[in-house]
Amino acid sequence: MTFDALMLQVIAGLATGGIYASLALALVMIYQATHLVNFAQGEMAMFCTYIAWALINAGMPYWGAFVLTVGIAFVFGVLIERLIIRPVENAPVLAVVVVFIGLLVILNSLAGWIFTYTIKSFPSPFGVQPLFGVRFMSPHQLGSIGVTVVVLALLYAFFRFTPLGLAMRAAAQNPESSRLVGIRVGWMLALGWGLAAAVGSIAGMMVAPIVYLDPNMMGGILLYAFAAALLGGIDSPGGAVVGGLVVGVLENVLGAFVIGNELKLVVALVLIIGVLVVRPSGFFGRVHVSRV
Amino acid sequence: MTKRTWAVLAALLVIACVLPFVLSNYRTFQAALVLVYAIALLGLNILTGYNGQISLGHGAFYAIGAYTAAMLMDLAGFPYWATVPVAGAVCLVAGFLFGLPALRLEGLYLALATFALGVSMPQLLKIHQLEKWTGGVQGIVIAKPDAPAFFPSIGLPLNQDQWLYFFILAVTLVMFLLAYNLLHGRVGRALIAIRDQHTAAEVMGINTALYKSLAFGVSALYTGVAGALGAIAVQFVAPDSFNVFLSITFLVGIVVGGLASLPGALYGALFIQFVPNIADEISKAAPWAIFGVFLIAFVYVMPTGVAGAVRILTARRKSP
Numbered sequence: 001m002t003f004d005a006l007m008l009q010v011i012a013g014l015a016t017g018g019i020y021a022s023l024a025l026a027l028v029m030i031y032q033a034t035h036l037v038n039f040a041q042g043e044m045a046m047f048c049t050y051i052a053w054a055l056i057n058a059g060m061p062y063w064g065a066f067v068l069t070v071g072i073a074f075v076f077g078v079l080i081e082r083l084i085i086r087p088v089e090n091a092p093v094l095a096v097v098v099v100f101i102g103l104l105v106i107l108n109s110l111a112g113w114i115f116t117y118t119i120k121s122f123p124s125p126f127g128v129q130p131l132f133g134v135r136f137m138s139p140h141q142l143g144s145i146g147v148t149v150v151v152l153a154l155l156y157a158f159f160r161f162t163p164l165g166l167a168m169r170a171a172a173q174n175p176e177s178s179r180l181v182g183i184r185v186g187w188m189l190a191l192g193w194g195l196a197a198a199v200g201s202i203a204g205m206m207v208a209p210i211v212y213l214d215p216n217m218m219g220g221i222l223l224y225a226f227a228a229a230l231l232g233g234i235d236s237p238g239g240a241v242v243g244g245l246v247v248g249v250l251e252n253v254l255g256a257f258v259i260g261n262e263l264k265l266v267v268a269l270v271l272i273i274g275v276l277v278v279r280p281s282g283f284f285g286r287v288h289v290s291r292v
Numbered sequence: 293m294t295k296r297t298w299a300v301l302a303a304l305l306v307i308a309c310v311l312p313f314v315l316s317n318y319r320t321f322q323a324a325l326v327l328v329y330a331i332a333l334l335g336l337n338i339l340t341g342y343n344g345q346i347s348l349g350h351g352a353f354y355a356i357g358a359y360t361a362a363m364l365m366d367l368a369g370f371p372y373w374a375t376v377p378v379a380g381a382v383c384l385v386a387g388f389l390f391g392l393p394a395l396r397l398e399g400l401y402l403a404l405a406t407f408a409l410g411v412s413m414p415q416l417l418k419i420h421q422l423e424k425w426t427g428g429v430q431g432i433v434i435a436k437p438d439a440p441a442f443f444p445s446i447g448l449p450l451n452q453d454q455w456l457y458f459f460i461l462a463v464t465l466v467m468f469l470l471a472y473n474l475l476h477g478r479v480g481r482a483l484i485a486i487r488d489q490h491t492a493a494e495v496m497g498i499n500t501a502l503y504k505s506l507a508f509g510v511s512a513l514y515t516g517v518a519g520a521l522g523a524i525a526v527q528f529v530a531p532d533s534f535n536v537f538l539s540i541t542f543l544v545g546i547v548v549g550g551l552a553s554l555p556g557a558l559y560g561a562l563f564i565q566f567v568p569n570i571a572d573e574i575s576k577a578a579p580w581a582i583f584g585v586f587l588i589a590f591v592y593v594m595p596t597g598v599a600g601a602v603r604i605l606t607a608r609r610k611s612p
Contacts, residue, residue: 036400037400037403037404039348039403039407084588087592088591088592091591091595093346093399093400093403094340094344094346094551095591095595097346097348097400097403098543098547098587098588098590098591099587099588099591101348101540101543101584101587102584102585102587102588102591103584103588104540104584105537105540105580105581105583105584105587106580106581106584106585106588108580109578109579109580109581109583109584110578110581112578113578113581219411219536220411223407223408223411223412226404226407226408227408230404260420262415262418262419262420263415263416263419264415265411265412265415266412266415266416268408268412269408269409269411269412272404272405272408273393273405273408276393276396276397276401276404276405277393277396277397280396280397280401
C-alpha cells in the first residue's frame with residue numbers, strides 16, 4: 001500500500017464520512033428531543049432525494065431544486081411527527097420501533113412504486129474539473145465536505161444563538177420546566193423532526209451521486225450513520241460529526257486494504273456492537289445513571 | 293387448559309391433517325410454509341413478546357438455520373430430517389453468543405444492534421472465502437424429500453408436498469408443545485418478570501443475565517429450526533432471500549399475531565403468508581406499503597394483535 005493510495009482512501013473516507021456525519025446528526029437530533037432512534041431516517045432522506053431528482057428532471061436548476069427539496073423535507077418531517085409519531089409518544093419502546101419500521105417499509109415501497117426500481121444517476125453540482133489542481137480529491141468530494149461544514153456551522157449557530165434554537169434545546173432537555181416558561185414543547189419536537197429531515201435530505205442529495213439513486217440506497221448508509229452516532233455518543237451532536245468522519249475513513253481504508261469491499265457493511269455491524277458493548281455512551285456521550 | 297380449549301385444539305389438529313388431501317399441491321406447500329413461519333414467529337415471540345428484548349435481525353438466525361441444513365445436505369450428504377436438530381443446535385449457540393453482548397443493551401440499542409445484524413447478513417453469506425461451501429451469490433439448490441416407503445405399503449400414497457407438510461406439521465406440534473411447557477412454568481414466569489420489572493426480578497433472585505441470554509439462544513433455536521424446514525420446503529437458499537425485509541416480516545408477524553401469545557404465532561404466520569398476496573391485489577406495485585400501513589394501524593388500533601382481539605371476543609361471549 002503506497003502513501004498516495006492511502007491518502008486517496010482517507011480523503012474519500014472524509015467525504016463520505018461527512019455525509020454519514022450529517023445523517024448521524026439527524027439521528028442525534030431526534031434522539032435528543034425524543035429519546036428515540038429513527039429507523040426511517042435513511043428512507044426519509046432517500047425519498048427526499050427522489051423529489052430533488054424529479055425537480056431537476058422537470059428542468060429546475062440544481063440549487064433551486066436543492067433549496068426547494070430541503071424545504072419540502074422540513075415540512076415532511078414536521079408532518080410525520082404530527083401525524084404518525086405523536087400518537088405513540090408515550091407508548092412502549094417496541095410500539096415505537098414498530099411504527100418506525102412501518103414508516104421505513106412504506107417509504108421504501110412508495111419510492112419504488114412512484115419512481116421505479118431502476119437505478120438512476122444523480123447530478124453533482126460541483127462539476128468534474130479538479131479544483132485548484134488538487135490531486136487527491138474529486139470536486140464532488142470537496143464540495144460535499146464543504147456542504148457538510150456549512151450545514152454543521154448553520155446548525156451550531158441556530159442552536160447556540162437563536163431564541164428558537166434555545167427553546168428547542170430546552171424542550172428536549174427538560175420538557176416540564178420548558179412548558180412552565182411558555183415553550184410549546186410539542187411543536188418544538190415537531191420542528192426538531194423537520195430539521196432532522198432537512199439535514200437528512202441534504203445527506204441524501206450529497207451521497208446520491210456516489211452510490212446512485214435507488215430505493216434501497218440508504219440501507220447501508222443508515223447503518224454507518226448509526227455506527228457514527230453511537231461511536232460519538234448518541235446524545236452528542238459534536239460526537240456524531242467526529243464519529244461520522246471516523247466511520248467514513250475506517251470504512252474506506254478497511255474496505256480498500258484489509259477486508260475488501262464486499263464486507264464493508266460488516267465493519268458497521270462490528271463497530272455498532274463493539275461500541276455498545278465496550279462503551280455504550282460512545283466517546284462524547286453522557287453516561288446514564290438511572291435511579292431505582 | 294380448559295375442556296373447551298382442548299376441543300378447539302383437537303378440531304384444529306383434525307383440520308390440519310385433512311387439509312393436504314383437499315387442497316392442491318401448491319396450497320399444501322403454502323400451508324407448510326405457514327407452519328414454518330409459525331415456528332419462526334414463536335421463536336421471536338419468546339424473545340420479544342415474553343422477554344421484552346426487541347430483535348430486528350431474526351432473519352439472520354433463519355438464514356443460519358437454512359444454510360446449516362442446505363450445507364449439511366449438499367456437502368455432507370445428511371438426510372433432510374437430520375439437518376433440523378443440527379440447525380437448531382447451531383442457532384442455539386449462535387443466539388446465545390449474540391445474546392451475551394446483547395445483555396448490556398436495552399430497548400432501542402438492542403433493536404439497533406440486531407438491525408445491523410439483519411442488514412449485514414446477506415454480505416456475510418456472500419463472503420468469497422466461504423464460497424466453496426455456501427455457493428456464494430448463487431446459493432445452494434437442494435432436492436425435495438420423498439415420502440418414506442412405509443406409507444404406500446399401508447395404502448396411503450403421499451406425494452412429496454403432502455409428505456413435507458406432515459413432516460413440518462409434526463415438528464411444529466413438538467416445538468409448540470415444548471414452548472408451552474417452557475413458558476407456562478418457572479422459566480416462563482422468570483422471562484415475563486424480567487420483561488415487566490427488570491430490577492424487581494433481579495432482586496427476587498432471578499439470574500437475569502442467564503435468562504436473557506438463554507431466551508436469545510432458545511429464540512434463535514426456534515427460528516433456526518424454521519429456517520432449516522423452510523430451506524427444505526423451498527429447496528433453495530441464497531443470500532439475498534435473507535435480507536433485512538425477512539427480519540421485518542417476522543416483526544410484522546408477531547405484532548399482527550399478538551405479542552406474548554402462542555396462538556398469536558399462528559395468526560401472524562397466516563398473515564405474513566397470505567396478506568402479501570392480498571396486498572399485491574390491492575396494489576401490484578407497492579405490497580410493502582400495504583404491509584407498513586397494516587403494521588402502523590395495528591400498533592394504533594389493536595396493540596395486542598389478532599390474538600388479543602380473539603381473547604376479547606371470546607371473553608365477551610362468555611359473560612353476556
